[in-house]
Amino acid sequence: MKICIFGAGAIGGYMGVKLAQAGADVSLVARGPHLAAMQEKGLTLIEESGESTVKVTASDNPSDLGPQDYVIVTLKAHSVPPVVDKMQPLIGENTTIVSGVNGVPWWYFHKIGGPLEGTRLSTVDPGNAQWDGFGPDRVLGCVVYPAAEVSEPGTIKHIEGNRFSLGEPDGSKSDRALALSKALASAGLKAPVRPRLRDEIWVKLWGNLSFNPISALTHATLDVLCTDPGTRAVARGMMVEAQEIAEKLGVKFPIDVDRRIDGGAAVGAHRTSMLQDLDAGRPMEIDALLGSVHELGKVTQTPTPTIDTVLALTKLRAKTAGLYA
Structure with missing residues (x-):
């Protein structure tokens, strides 16, 4: 299972370290001094139990990483539409986009049923960039609960929480949702699959x-x-x-x-x-x-x-x- 975390700041970096420690094939997309520090020294996580550093595969160019099984998006919501085109090298035929972004998600009305089925929200997806560039059938929802911060480039300080609730737009417990839940659980994270995300x-x-x-x-x-x-x-x-x-x-x-x-x-x-x-x-x-x-x-x-x-x-x-x- 290949997992790419796109936007490996505080939350993405925290998840990345935990997955790497569990032996997952995980890569991180970041930028600036934070990326440079990760590439040079690895990524450090400070937790209540202590401090650890892991070597990580990190880049600012998705073409370096290739198609993934899961792309977990942990950017700020307004930062996603402008980079949809840049993310395309990560997306293969069976890639799942995990939307770990705050607020009302762009896919909210996908498979909701009823008269509003397929409604698109311009406030979170201007120009339908994500709806057209990812495709709503690829999406797996995620509600992010942990709190963390980048205390300095290449270093993440975990503050509290370790739950990432997952959910299919149609509420089903799909194979892809259960597989990711298992991978996150093996990394010491809580990842329940919710029927009513x-x-x-x-x-x-x-x-x-x-x-x-x-x-x-x-x-x-x-x-x-x-x-x-x-x-x-x-x-x-x-x-x-x-x-x-x-x-x-x-x-x-x-x-x-x-x-x-x-x-x-x-x-x-x-x-x-x-x-x-x-x-x-x-x-x-x-x-x-x-x-x-x-x-x-x-x-x-x-x-x-x-x-x-x-x-x-x-x-x-x-x-x-x-x-x-």
């Missing part, structure tokens, strides 16, 4: 679509924005609107809104990924986490006044920082 997508998105933009606008950490009465009310309003959309699409939420917000508060003084990107001058995942839900509101004819307001403010904040095109 979209439910998990929404529970994670529920927090991301509200906490991330509010933190970017206020610079508050999770414990503060989830307990301050004003920002908690804004987050709650956004989540209620999102829940109405999701339930129209058949999603079942295992917890209620207030418990989800309390869960965010319990994380403590955490700076969300969108706030970290803003401070670091990196493009922010506005369309995947928030614009996509606004678009789904139109698709399902669901009013989203709170989401629309926060989206407009967050877009302008990003534009003034030169971080949104």
Whole structure:
């Protein structure tokens, strides 16, 4: 089994080290100083149990790596459409694209059934780059739960979590899903195959679509924005609107809104990924986490006044920082 991780930053690098340690035939696509460090010294993973370094096959040119059985995409959502053409050398006749990207996935309406079957989302797949360039039949969904960071080029610091939930768009327990689950499990990672992966997508998105933009606008950490009465009310309003959309699409939420917000508060003084990107001058995942839900509101004819307001403010904040095109 040949596995390529495309976008081997914090999460992709963490997965790559674990797979390499288990003896998997894994390769990594990265760039810049991080790639140079991996090529020169190997990839180092710092965990609570200690530090380890593995030699890895890493390149910025997919043509060096050839066709794969699985290509696991761990880029930021907005970074994927521009590199679909570059990824083609990795894709053979039976290659599976594992979409480990935050937010509403581009394949969301593939094999969902009903009148919205095949609907395409311009916010996460402008120009249908992924739908046409990968093909939705190749996709295997993945919800990423671990937290990690690149502490320096060539070094990944694992913070918490080791679960990567997998799921077919049609909910089946396919051979390809089970085979990848087994490979990840052999590397010490949890990789359950879920029949209702979209439910998990929404529970994670529920927090991301509200906490991330509010933190970017206020610079508050999770414990503060989830307990301050004003920002908690804004987050709650956004989540209620999102829940109405999701339930129209058949999603079942295992917890209620207030418990989800309390869960965010319990994380403590955490700076969300969108706030970290803003401070670091990196493009922010506005369309995947928030614009996509606004678009789904139109698709399902669901009013989203709170989401629309926060989206407009967050877009302008990003534009003034030169971080949104």
